[in-house]
Amino acid sequence: MWGIVFFFEISSKFANERSINMVSIALGLLIPLMGTILGSAFVFMMKKGMSDHLQKSLLGFASGVMVAASVWSLIIPSIEMCEDMGKWSVLPAAIGLLLGMSFLLLIDDITPHLHIGTSKPEGPRSHLSRTAMLALAVTIHNLPEGMAVGVVFAGAEQGMTGISIASALAVSLGIAIQNIPEGAIISMPMCAEGNSKWRSFMIGSLSGVVEPIGGLLVVLLASLIMPVLPYMLAFAAGAMLYVVIEELIPEASNGEHSNLSTIGFAIGFVLMMVLDVVMG
Numbered sequence: 001m002w003g004i005v006f007f008f009e010i011s012s013k014f015a016n017e018r019s020i021n022m023v024s025i026a027l028g029l030l031i032p033l034m035g036t037i038l039g040s041a042f043v044f045m046m047k048k049g050m051s052d053h054l055q056k057s058l059l060g061f062a063s064g065v066m067v068a069a070s071v072w073s074l075i076i077p078s079i080e081m082c083e084d085m086g087k088w089s090v091l092p093a094a095i096g097l098l099l100g101m102s103f104l105l106l107i108d109d110i111t112p113h114l115h116i117g118t119s120k121p122e123g124p125r126s127h128l129s130r131t132a133m134l135a136l137a138v139t140i141h142n143l144p145e146g147m148a149v150g151v152v153f154a155g156a157e158q159g160m161t162g163i164s165i166a167s168a169l170a171v172s173l174g175i176a177i178q179n180i181p182e183g184a185i186i187s188m189p190m191c192a193e194g195n196s197k198w199r200s201f202m203i204g205s206l207s208g209v210v211e212p213i214g215g216l217l218v219v220l221l222a223s224l225i226m227p228v229l230p231y232m233l234a235f236a237a238g239a240m241l242y243v244v245i246e247e248l249i250p251e252a253s254n255g256e257h258s259n260l261s262t263i264g265f266a267i268g269f270v271l272m273m274v275l276d277v278v279m280g
Helices: 002-040 052-080 083-110 130-157 165-192 197-206 210-220 222-253 260-279
Strands: none
Touching: 002 130, 002 165, 002 197, 002 210, 052 083, 052 130, 052 165, 052 222, 052 260, 083 130, 083 222, 130 165, 130 197, 130 210, 130 222, 165 197, 165 260, 210 222, 222 260
16 A cells, blocks of 8 residues: 555656656747847837947857857766766767767858848858848857757756756756847848838747757657767757857957957856856
């Protein structure tokens, strides 16, 4: 009798914990999208276009958050998971990092897109509108962020050492924070391109939908990717670092020289580092 009661108590506790984890994962996947939506809403709050100084500061901030998330939440856990490999524990992280950068390089090369502040499209020739190509550029940016959130939640769900639900939520929150200025940087230039404020807001918001979709796919495939999780963590880091190096930093450095992007980078990096350590 006592054995049956004990079994049901344990089962109930496990079910409750599982339910809490599922809610946390669902929330964690949606938080970055909320940040994008909030940032895109800036198009209704600011009558004039975004100043160059503000844009440089926000781009630097977003870069700092992404670099810190790549290092503290993805690369370091990847290396720690392979400690039993001794001095070769860095190998999966190195391979994953290079594969992530190569993947984004390929996507960047085969997708027609247009970066904010430029008039010459990149990728293969197409008849897409400027608005569509701007949206594709942003989607390319957001893809690795969704992957990063998904892979850390997948690791936490499977009980991998060094990755907890709290640390995964820290990654999600950090990316959401950097998505706020990113959403504004997307929607406001689109409005300046001649789109209505509502259209600009919708395009800016929808550009973030790829994040929870990509993250959910990774979580659903968690049981399959666990053997290669160290590679996947570094893969997501490499993809995020590609976006920072290829797009965000050059865009922050355009025009008149300013230290604002550097200051923004420092603030973003420290904020994400603190979030990861405190919540992890």
